[in-house]
Structures are given as C-alpha cells and as structure tokens.
Amino acid sequence: MAPNSGLTHPYQQQLSRTVCQNSSLQNVKSDLEVALHRAFSIGNRPYKAATVVFINWSNDDMGVVQRQEELAEVFRDKLHYRTEFYTIKTEDEHMHFNIVQWLLNLAKVRGGKDSLIILMYSGYGQTVPDDSGRNEFIIGGDSNYMAYNFKGPPTSLSWHQAVSIVETHAGDVLHILDSDHSGYMVVNDGPEILAATSPVGQISFSSVLRDTLHSLNGSPVSASGLFARVCQQLHASGLEEMPVYVPNLRQKTSVILHSLAPDSITSLAQTPPKDVPKSGIRLLITVHVADSINPELMIQFKSWLSKEIPSICDSVKVEVQGSSSIGSSSLLLLTIPIEMWYYLPMGKKYTYLAIVRSGIVTDLN
Numbered sequence: 001m002a003p004n005s006g007l008t009h010p011y012q013q014q015l016s017r018t019v020c021q022n023s024s025l026q027n028v029k030s031d032l033e034v035a036l037h038r039a040f041s042i043g044n045r046p047y048k049a050a051t052v053v054f055i056n057w058s059n060d061d062m063g064v065v066q067r068q069e070e071l072a073e074v075f076r077d078k079l080h081y082r083t084e085f086y087t088i089k090t091e092d093e094h095m096h097f098n099i100v101q102w103l104l105n106l107a108k109v110r111g112g113k114d115s116l117i118i119l120m121y122s123g124y125g126q127t128v129p130d131d132s133g134r135n136e137f138i139i140g141g142d143s144n145y146m147a148y149n150f151k152g153p154p155t156s157l158s159w160h161q162a163v164s165i166v167e168t169h170a171g172d173v174l175h176i177l178d179s180d181h182s183g184y185m186v187v188n189d190g191p192e193i194l195a196a197t198s199p200v201g202q203i204s205f206s207s208v209l210r211d212t213l214h215s216l217n218g219s220p221v222s223a224s225g226l227f228a229r230v231c232q233q234l235h236a237s238g239l240e241e242m243p244v245y246v247p248n249l250r251q252k253t254s255v256i257l258h259s260l261a262p263d264s265i266t267s268l269a270q271t272p273p274k275d276v277p278k279s280g281i282r283l284l285i286t287v288h289v290a291d292s293i294n295p296e297l298m299i300q301f302k303s304w305l306s307k308e309i310p311s312i313c314d315s316v317k318v319e320v321q322g323s324s325s326i327g328s329s330s331l332l333l334l335t336i337p338i339e340m341w342y343y344l345p346m347g348k349k350y351t352y353l354a355i356v357r358s359g360i361v362t363d364l365n
Contacts (some may be wrong), residue, residue, distance in 0.1 A: 197232070231243060
C-alpha cells in the first residue's frame with residue numbers, strides 16, 4: 001500500500017502556481033481570519049437535505065459492503081441523512097454510462113440549493129498520471145487488473161469522470177474515499193475530499209469514520225474538523241496511514257455535517273454555530289513576514305490573536321511561540337489548530353514544522 005502524507009499542503013506536489021512571497025503582518029491576520037472561517041464553517045447555512053451515496057463493486061472480496069452498511073446506519077440514525085447504494089457490475093460493458101446516468105438522476109432529485117451529497121467509495125483503487133501529468137484516481141473491481149497495469153478485461157473507472165456530474169446539480173459535495181492510493185488523488189480546484197488507505201485485513205477508514213461520527217452524536221462538525229478528529233485517534237484506531245484532507249478552494253467554507261433532526265435544524269438556522277467540535281491537535285508552523293516586527297508590534301499582534309480569534313470561534317487559539325528578525329523581514333513561530341492548515345495560502349510564506357499533542361512537539365515523520 002502506498003503511504004499517505006496527511007499534512008502535505010493541498011496541491012503542492014501537483015500545481016505550478018506563483019509562490020507566495022513574504023507579506024505584511026496585516027496580510028497574515030487576514031489569512032488567519034479567512035482560514036478560521038473556512039475551516040470551521042462559521043456562519044454556514046444548515047442543509048435542508050443530505051444524501052450519502054455508497055459506491056462499491058459487485059465482486060466485493062474485502063467486506064466493504066458490510067462496513068459501508070455500518071457507516072450508513074450512523075448517517076441515518078445520528079444525522080438523519082438519506083442513504084443510497086450503487087453497486088458497479090464488473091461484467092457491465094456500459095458501467096461508465098450507467099453510473100453517470102444513475103448519479104445524474106439522483107442529483108436532480110436530491111440536489112439543489114441548501115443540499116449536501118456525500119459520495120463514498122470503498123474498494124480497490126490506483127492513481128495514474130493523466131495527459132497533464134496530474135494523478136487521476138482509478139477505481140477497480142479486480143485487484144489483479146489494478147496490480148498489473150490495467151491488463152486484461154476492463155474493470156475500472158475514472159472516479160472523477162464517473163461522479164463529477166453530481167457537482168453540477170448539488171449544493172455541496174463531499175468525497176470520502178476508503179481505497180488504495182486515494183490519498184494521492186489531488187485535484188486542481190476540485191471537490192472537497194477525505195481519504196485514507198488501510199492495509200487489507202486491518203481496520204478500515206470507513207470503520208473509523210463510523211466510530212467518530214457515532215461519538216459526535218449529531219453535533220455539527222466541518223469536514224476539516226472530522227479529518228482532524230480521525231488524525232487525533234490515528235494510533236488508537238488502528239489506521240496505519242495518516243488520512244488526507246483536500247479542501248474545495250472554490251467554496252467559502254468547508255462542508256459541515258450536522259443532524260437534520262427538526263430541533264437541530266431550528267437551532268442551527270437561528271444561530272450559526274460559533275463553537276463547533278475541535279480535535280485539539282495543533283500544528284507548529286513558521287510564517288515569513290515582510291515587516292520587521294519590533295516588540296511593540298509583537299505585543300499588538302499577540303493581543304489581536306487573543307481577542308479577535310476567539311471572538312470568531314470559541315476556544316480556538318492561534319499562539320505565537322517565538323519570532324526572529326531576518327534583515328528587514330521577520331520569521332514567526334505559531335501554533336494553530338490542524339483544521340486551519342489547509343486553508344492557509346499555498347507557498348513558502350507558511351511552512352509546516354511539526355504536530356503538537358498536549359504541549360509536546362512530535363515530528364510526523
């Protein structure tokens with residue numbers, strides 16, 4: 001199984017974009033505010049309808065259908081989401097056409113404004129470079145076919161080509177992938193993705209999500225927050241690889257999962273959650289700032305962090321751990337919630353150093 005690097009900044013291996021240059025302290029404040037709003041979905045409207053689509057293969061030999069059914073039960077009982085299953089028939093010569101048509105019909109009925117559709121795949125998968133050199137995620141119904149470079153009868157589909165039709169009709173879409181190599185599915189300005197790989201025979205990502213959602217008991221949590229909670233219990237859960245989270249940078253906020261029970265809808269509609277469950281995992285990062293930060297500016301910046309950040313979202317802390325001057329610029333050492341990391345601008349301005357658990361710095365490697 002290929003390893004996943006869960007804290008790799010989104011797209012950094014794939015995209016050729018202008019690197020962020022050092023910016024002012026005011027820009028850093030703006031970046032932190034935006035990341036906070038997007039990561040925790042502050043002010044996000046509650047969904048009026050939500051559907052989870054579980055996709056698998058007819059020749060399942062890994063027990064994924066049972067695990068999907070167990071996860072579906074939690075979505076139904078705790079969040080009151082509608083669940084649907086689609087089984088791809090390996091002998092179907094028109095499997096691509098049929099799944100696209102089925103998903104199109106579902107999206108027309110279940111999609112629309114203020115709706116959420118979650119696409120959940122469990123099974124074999126592989127990444128192959130497309131014509132542009134980016135990785136394309138291929139799902140397959142036959143491990144031998146996937147292992148031998150797609151030789152023999154075609155029993156595979158391009159995940160993006162098969163399911164992208166949903167995004168043209170649904171309000172919000174979240175992809176959840178429990179498959180080999182799914183952590184390498186990096187899409188330029190693509191959908192929001194949660195993915196992880198587990199060795200065959202070991203605890204599955206689906207099972208960990210089931211337990212995590214069950215423990216939340218319908219409390220609202222953003223997709224980035226769900227990712228962080230899985231990271232928090234990585235070793236205890238039995239997962240051997242760090243999960244991967246990829247945000248949808250076209251959306252203002254992360255997808256937020258919340259109960260559709262009548263009382264939950266009412267409370268969320270009246271008062272958007274200012275305090276949503278957080279994992280407690282923090283990252284140690286460096287920030288390159290164009291300003292030369294004197295002691296007075298540092299005092300002002302720390303004061304802003306201690307007052308402004310909690311005013312946006314309760315119990316969130318962004319803290320300065322150190323600073324140094326580099327000529328006319330400065331280097332800040334900050335700790336932030338892991339949920340915010342993926343919503344900071346890509347480039348050399350922000351650099352990940354380590355993960356912090358209970359005040360102890362731990363290198364991910």
